[in-house]
Amino acid sequence: MNKRRDIEQEIERTLSSLDGTERAQPDQFFFTRLRARMQRVQPADAWERIIAVISRPAIAITAIALILGLNGTLAFMQWKPAERTEQASLQQAFADEYALGINTFYDIEKNDPQ
Numbered sequence: 001m002n003k004r005r006d007i008e009q010e011i012e013r014t015l016s017s018l019d020g021t022e023r024a025q026p027d028q029f030f031f032t033r034l035r036a037r038m039q040r041v042q043p044a045d046a047w048e049r050i051i052a053v054i055s056r057p058a059i060a061i062t063a064i065a066l067i068l069g070l071n072g073t074l075a076f077m078q079w080k081p082a083e084r085t086e087q088a089s090l091q092q093a094f095a096d097e098y099a100l101g102i103n104t105f106y107d108i109e110k111n112d113p114q
Contacts, residue, residue, distance in 0.1 A: 053059060 054063070
């Protein structure tokens with residue numbers, strides 16, 4: 001019984017604390033900001049959304065750095081095959097100079113004067 005009275009008194013105290021409350025008022029210019037946000041034009045097209053994301057400075061700078069890094073890497077990779085082709089052409093010139101080709105049976109028959 002004692003518990004029940006304590007609970008009822010607690011409920012009454014809680015309800016009486018709400019007696020002096022008033023309706024909450026929004027901050028000054030709240031409705032003006034809300035109306036401006038609602039009237040703001042959203043990009044409707046998918047391309048406009050993509051451009052809006054890409055034009056952000058952090059993404060644009062990262063993309064440019066990535067492209068420049070990739071171009072630099074590819075340019076560096078292209079220089080190495082150029083050296084190998086030069087070496088291969090020198091080896092081919094050496095082989096042509098000293099006739100280091102492989103002779104086949106048909107070549108021997110052609111050159112044989114029998």
